[in-house]
Amino acid sequence: MIQKFPLFLLCFLSVFSLAKAQQTLGKIPSGKVLSVAFTQYRHLKSIPTPLTSIGTLKLLPQRGLIWNTKKPFPNTLVMTKKGLFQQRDGDLIPLTKGPQSTFIFDLLSKVLEGDFQNSLDAFEIENIPSKEAQWAVQLTPKDQQLKEMLRTIDIYGTTQTSLVIIHRSNGDYDEIHFENHKIMDEKKALNSQEIGWLYDK
Amino acid sequence: MTSKYLPFLRFFWLLALLSLGTIAFKNNSIQFDLLALLPDSKTEKMSRVKSFMEDAGFSKQVVILLGHPHQDKAQQALQKLRHSIQETELPLREKEAKKTQQEIKDFFQALYPYHAFFLSQKDRYLLQKNQEDEIVERALQELTSPFGTLGAPNLKSDPFFLFPRYVLALQTQNSLEMDLETGDAFIKDQGQFWYIYHAHLDQPLFSLKLQEKLSNTLTPLIDSLDVETLKTGAIFYAAAGASQAKNEISAFGGVSALLIIVLLLFVFRSLAPLGFALLVITSGLVGGVSFASLIFGSLHILALVFGASLIGVCVDYALHYYCAHLHVKRTSDFSVLKSLIPALPLGVLSSCIGYGLLTLVPFPGIQQMATLAASGLLSAFITVVLWGPTLLKKPPQGPPVFAQKIQDTLDGFAKISLNRTVLTIAILVPSFVGIHTLTFDDNVRHFQSLNQELKSQEHQIQTKMHLTQSPTFFTVSAANLEDLLQQEEKIIDQLDRLKISYQSLTTLVPSQKRQLENQRLIQDNLVIPHLKTLFKTLKIPPLKTSGAIPPVLEKVPQLPKIWRSLLSQEKNNFHGRILIPTPQNSDDLYKIAAQYDNVIYSDPPQEYSALFMEYRILMMKVIFAVFSIIILFLSLFKGPKAAFKITIPVLFSLLLTLSIFSFMGIALTLFHIMGLLLVLCIGIDYALFLYWRKKAPHTKDCCLLANAMAALTTLFSFGMLALSNTAAVQGFGLSVFMGIILSFVMTTLYLGRK
Numbered sequence: 001m002i003q004k005f006p007l008f009l010l011c012f013l014s015v016f017s018l019a020k021a022q023q024t025l026g027k028i029p030s031g032k033v034l035s036v037a038f039t040q041y042r043h044l045k046s047i048p049t050p051l052t053s054i055g056t057l058k059l060l061p062q063r064g065l066i067w068n069t070k071k072p073f074p075n076t077l078v079m080t081k082k083g084l085f086q087q088r089d090g091d092l093i094p095l096t097k098g099p100q101s102t103f104i105f106d107l108l109s110k111v112l113e114g115d116f117q118n119s120l121d122a123f124e125i126e127n128i129p130s131k132e133a134q135w136a137v138q139l140t141p142k143d144q145q146l147k148e149m150l151r152t153i154d155i156y157g158t159t160q161t162s163l164v165i166i167h168r169s170n171g172d173y174d175e176i177h178f179e180n181h182k183i184m185d186e187k188k189a190l191n192s193q194e195i196g197w198l199y200d201k
Numbered sequence: 202m203t204s205k206y207l208p209f210l211r212f213f214w215l216l217a218l219l220s221l222g223t224i225a226f227k228n229n230s231i232q233f234d235l236l237a238l239l240p241d242s243k244t245e246k247m248s249r250v251k252s253f254m255e256d257a258g259f260s261k262q263v264v265i266l267l268g269h270p271h272q273d274k275a276q277q278a279l280q281k282l283r284h285s286i287q288e289t290e291l292p293l294r295e296k297e298a299k300k301t302q303q304e305i306k307d308f309f310q311a312l313y314p315y316h317a318f319f320l321s322q323k324d325r326y327l328l329q330k331n332q333e334d335e336i337v338e339r340a341l342q343e344l345t346s347p348f349g350t351l352g353a354p355n356l357k358s359d360p361f362f363l364f365p366r367y368v369l370a371l372q373t374q375n376s377l378e379m380d381l382e383t384g385d386a387f388i389k390d391q392g393q394f395w396y397i398y399h400a401h402l403d404q405p406l407f408s409l410k411l412q413e414k415l416s417n418t419l420t421p422l423i424d425s426l427d428v429e430t431l432k433t434g435a436i437f438y439a440a441a442g443a444s445q446a447k448n449e450i451s452a453f454g455g456v457s458a459l460l461i462i463v464l465l466l467f468v469f470r471s472l473a474p475l476g477f478a479l480l481v482i483t484s485g486l487v488g489g490v491s492f493a494s495l496i497f498g499s500l501h502i503l504a505l506v507f508g509a510s511l512i513g514v515c516v517d518y519a520l521h522y523y524c525a526h527l528h529v530k531r532t533s534d535f536s537v538l539k540s541l542i543p544a545l546p547l548g549v550l551s552s553c554i555g556y557g558l559l560t561l562v563p564f565p566g567i568q569q570m571a572t573l574a575a576s577g578l579l580s581a582f583i584t585v586v587l588w589g590p591t592l593l594k595k596p597p598q599g600p601p602v603f604a605q606k607i608q609d610t611l612d613g614f615a616k617i618s619l620n621r622t623v624l625t626i627a628i629l630v631p632s633f634v635g636i637h638t639l640t641f642d643d644n645v646r647h648f649q650s651l652n653q654e655l656k657s658q659e660h661q662i663q664t665k666m667h668l669t670q671s672p673t674f675f676t677v678s679a680a681n682l683e684d685l686l687q688q689e690e691k692i693i694d695q696l697d698r699l700k701i702s703y704q705s706l707t708t709l710v711p712s713q714k715r716q717l718e719n720q721r722l723i724q725d726n727l728v729i730p731h732l733k734t735l736f737k738t739l740k741i742p743p744l745k746t747s748g749a750i751p752p753v754l755e756k757v758p759q760l761p762k763i764w765r766s767l768l769s770q771e772k773n774n775f776h777g778r779i780l781i782p783t784p785q786n787s788d789d790l791y792k793i794a795a796q797y798d799n800v801i802y803s804d805p806p807q808e809y810s811a812l813f814m815e816y817r818i819l820m821m822k823v824i825f826a827v828f829s830i831i832i833l834f835l836s837l838f839k840g841p842k843a844a845f846k847i848t849i850p851v852l853f854s855l856l857l858t859l860s861i862f863s864f865m866g867i868a869l870t871l872f873h874i875m876g877l878l879l880v881l882c883i884g885i886d887y888a889l890f891l892y893w894r895k896k897a898p899h900t901k902d903c904c905l906l907a908n909a910m911a912a913l914t915t916l917f918s919f920g921m922l923a924l925s926n927t928a929a930v931q932g933f934g935l936s937v938f939m940g941i942i943l944s945f946v947m948t949t950l951y952l953g954r955k
Contacts, residue, residue, distance in 0.1 A: 040347065046356050051739050053345040067348070072738050073341040077348060084348060086339075095350050104347055143382060166347060172354075174347045 028113050033189035034059040035182045036112070036160075041175040050175075058189055061113045063198040065105065066190075078197050079105045085197070092197060104166065107153065111161050112178070122146065123153075134158040207534070211587045218484055218580065221491035247812070249676045250805045253778065256766040258401055263293060263434035265398040265423060266662055272380075272387075272394040278428040279385060279396040285422050291414065292403035296762075298377075299384035304761035308709075309368050311758035316359060317750055318716035320723065321370035322697065322708065324363060328722040336361050337731050341738060357744050360735060361727055371709065377666070390665050393429065397666075402436060412440040433659040441652040445926060453921045460917040468910065469523070470601045477592055478519040478914070484584040485515045489577020497569055504569035510875075510919065510933075514552065514882045515581030517911040518545060521890055522585050524907035526593045527600040534590040540902075543838075544893040548886040549582040551834050555827035555882075564819065600903055611905035615953025624950070628853045635860020642868035643814035645806055647928055673787065673804040675779040675794060682757065685775045686712035688799065692779055695793050705779040706757070706767040716753040817871040824878050828852070831885055847892050850947035851884035857947075858940045872929045876919075876936025883915060884944035891952035905953055912945040 028034050035058050042051040055069040064080035076087035077095075084105070085092035123139040130136035133156035141147050148169055156163040160181040166174045182189075190198070254260060267282065269275040286293055312319065320328070327335055340361045343351050351365035359365075377386045377397075388395045404411045415436055423430050465475045493500055521541060529540045538545075552575070559571035600608065675692060679685035689707040696703050711719065736743045760768065769776045784790065787804050794802035828848065835844035855877055862869060887908045894904040920941065922934025 040345070042344065042347075042354075044354055044356065046354075047741050047744065049741050051344055051741065067346060069342075069345050072740055073338075073345055075338075075342045075345065077342070077346055079348065084350060086342060088338075108347075145379075145384075168353065170353050176347060 028059070028061050028183060030061075031186060032183050033186050034061075034112055035180075035184055035189050036178045037180040039177045039179075043173050043175065045171045058194070059109060059112050060186065060190070060198050061109070065109055066194055066197070079109075080198060087197075090193065108164065111155055111164070128154060130156060133162055207587065207590070211591060214583055214587050218487050218491075221495070222487040225491035225494040247808060249801055249803050250808050252769075253674060253676075253766065253803070254805070256769065260435040261402040263398075263400045263402065263436060264432070264662055264666075266388075266395045266431040266665065267398065267426060268390075268393040268395040268429040268431070270392055270394070275387065275394040275396045275428055276380060276383060276385065278426045279398060282398055282422065282426060286400075286419070289418050289422070291419055292411065293400040293419075294403055295398065295400040297384070298379060298386040298397075298399075301761065301763060302379070302384075305763075308758055308761050308764075312710070312754065313364065314751055315716070315754040316364035316367075317723070318720050318753055319364055319367045319711070320719040321363075321367040322693075323370060324366055325719065325722065326697075328726040331726065333727050333731065336363070336366075336727065337735065339366075340735065344739060360732060360744075363723065363727075388665050395431075395665060412436070412443050416440050416444065431658045431662050433655065433662050437655055438651055441655060442927075445652075449925055449927070449930075453924070457918045457921050461914050464910070464913055464917070468601070468604050468607065468906075470603075473593060474520060474523040474910075477523060477589070478516050480588065480592070481515055481519040481581045481584050485577040485581030488580020488583075489573045489575075492576035492580075493569055493573040496572055497565075500569055500573070501566055504566050504573060510879060514879070514886060515578055516914055517883060517886045517890075517907075518549070518581055518585045520911045520914070521545065521904075521907040522589050523593060524600075524903035524910070526589075527604070527903055528901050534594075537593070538586060538589065541890075544886075544889040545585070546582070547835075547838070548889045549578055551831045551885060551889075552578050552882050554834055555830045558826065558830055559823055562819070562823070564816075566816070567819065567823065600906070604903065604906055607909060608903050608906040611909060611949060611953065615905065615949050617950075619950065621951070625853075628857060628947075631864075632853070632856035632860045635863035636856065639859060639863045640866075640868040641814075641817065642870050643810045643817060645809040645813055647870075672780045672782045673784045673790065673802070673807075674781060675790075676801045676803065677777045677779065677797075678799045679775050679777075680773065682755075682775055683712055683714075685777045686710065687714060688797065689777050689779060690715055691797075692793060692800065696779075696781075699789055701781060701785070701790075702783065703779050703781050704764075704767065706764075706777045709760075709764065709767070710754060710757050713753045713755065720750070813871050817869070817874055820871060820874040820878065824855075824874065824881055827878070828881060843892070846952070847888045848885070850888055850951040851881060851944060853951075854884055854940060854943035854947045855881060857943050858936065861939055867935070870929070870932045872932035873936045876933040877940055879919065879937055880940030880944055883911070883941060884948065887911070887944055887948040888952055891948055905949060908945060908948065912941050915941050 035056060037056050038054070040053045040055075042053075044051065052072070053069050054071045055067065057068065058066045064078060067077040067079070069075045069077075078085045078087060078092055084095045086095055087093075122142055124142060126138045126140070128136045128138045135158075136154065136156045139153045139155070141150055151167040151169050153167070154163075154165040155161060160178065162178055164174075164176045164178075166176075168174075186195070265282065267275050267278040269278065283295065324336060327333055339351075343349050343362055344354055344356075351362040351369070354360075354362070377388060379385070380387055380396075386397045386399075388397070402411070420440075423432060462475060465478075466472065490500070490505070493504075522537060522545075525540045526537045529537045531537075556571040556575035556578075560568045562568065562571075599605070677685060677688050677692070679688055686707045689705050690712055693703060693705055693707060707715075733743055757768065767778050767780070769778075781790065784804065787802075787807060790802050790804075794800045828851075832844045832848050835847055858877065858880065859869075862873065867873075890904050890908065894902055916938060919934060920938035922930050923938045925931045925934060
């Protein structure tokens, strides 16, 4: 009975954290695009200072995500169900999709979409101190192969996801801050080229 | 005197046949290897093909795809299949995707310490052309996005991700994904999840037992799964082929036997000719196979099949003997035999001499076939001579009414007044036109007649998995590894210029010379001009890269199983293979190989096709040689005029058969030519019997009846093969069918009138 108690509490807390996150997160209505500004800090073991990149992302649920880095180096990545592409001179060049990149894209998309509950079967979920956010959860992969790539993913948010920290198994970690969340009409948010990318690919 | 010794000779002959047959049966071994048909001088290229097929294990692979819109259902079906195969103890060993992945991982980990010397082909090209911007941009993109595809950054020792780019370039562009929970490989295609069962056989492919076990066990197992299934593997084709062959043997064999029995009973109103014919054919087969086995030790299956078919000529001896037995007045036990002299012994002798001389041809396959056929015909003849007088002793009261009617009708046909010159021109003109437009087909793929349902499944699997059929390849030989790799690099540089994709050892492990070139390219074209700018763009202080550069990689680490066919070592020689998965133009590839003494280009289907072409041409020469020998022999025996009279109708029948094929657009194959050889031997016998029958104009005979019966029995047996679904057998049967009809007609028209 006593041994079962902590497990019961863990499950209860997990469900509670999850439920709280799900309740507070706003969902992206159908046909709308989520536009978010991001600042990413890549902390690599081999360097003392993090690599900082700034840009915007546009997420069209069920279609794909456009990751537009402006600094330090302009670069646009497009991720759809068909793969990961790099924009160069107006064309999309396919990049090999690995399980890690697919996984992170899927998770980020679902979390940003507000579809929290359906994306977490592969994780152990734990409540963590929420700092300034309303809620915070830590996801630990269950699967051995995923564990070889990722240690944990920490997600913080209020009505929107504001911070995601991806801890990789080699000790590197990415801190991605999201702000200026905007829900916009597709036609307003995306130019014709971007619409072409997300619908053709 | 002769009659006194006849029983002894008869008994001795029977004993000899039984003894020979028993010895040959006990020592029997049949070869299936096509290489065994060739003389040694032809075997090097074919040895390379055979060696590659064994190393790559193509023929033993089994691939089964299990598809369902729900991933878990497809995965469960795979588990069920796996479990069922283990329970039924089928000789299948599964290739685990996890194990393959681990081998590949271990291989690249062994290479990593030498990563300073490794460049993918594309990166090498970019650096040589001073187009390194693409590499720099990609590095920046990797470092500034969370969706890395080149693995963890290593800014100290590989800031431009060159080693991951090299590794990625080597992995086959396929659509395979891995189930993270179970480690199983699967494909997502058009809304279905296809889980893959990939195994290889533990037993020889052509084992009939295995094929039976497969048909009775594995196929129903696959069909019982509640998912969509696709399967491919040589074993399925072999089983389908064996099943088709069995069905055809039963169908054709049954129908042939029935037709022949009905024909002989209907015409002769007796089982005696059938029994006698069976005895003669059996003794021919036993004698021929026994003698050939004792001479050669083991026989090749093709020599056995075609040699045995040539023995089918001997049914003519039995039928002619029986027809002579119907009308010859008995003055002694040998009266019937005397009436068939010299036609019968000449027929046997000419065929035996023709085949006998073929044994001088330096192709083991031809030698075996010729020995088998010659000794078989001789055995059949001896049986007719020794057993005919005993078994067919009682003279009947003339031929049965229906038999006589056939003879009379054919006599009437033979008497049709035809201007021989006009007839000859009418035959020769279209024949020459036809022969000039003859086409040939030696493509081994066209002989295969593969099961269409299996072909369709194979195509679907290849499309989904981006697999290729058995590739063509270069074999490169050298005394040491460095020379081998440098030689391969010369070839792949040419392949790159021709934009031909390939897989080779040197793309996994470059030569030491190239490794040093790569290192220089990286330093001069990438690190020195761009590294500081990279750090500046990222706004981080430059890192001190590790100073010491390790020595070059000298030995190849343990290759994963999927790449082991790329390298082999024999005594002191290294052999590398460069695989060309989708060959477009073999001419360019042959030209590349021709530039080097130690390089051979092999296109397996083309090599087999070339082998078939060689045999086809050889068989055409054999027919010409046999025909010439028969003319020579008859000229010596009876003079040139008689020789031409006897052989011209047969020649015309062969020419007409060829021209009919040409007009029908049928491309000739080795198997059509083999059929024509049988037609030649049978046609000569028809002509010989008719020619010598002419010398007794007032004597009644049933020679035309005998020829007609011989022709019909041949049509009912060999001719029915024209209906086979197997291209090779169909070709043989069609040749015999048309050739025999024309032989009978031509010999009757030219030699049938008394």
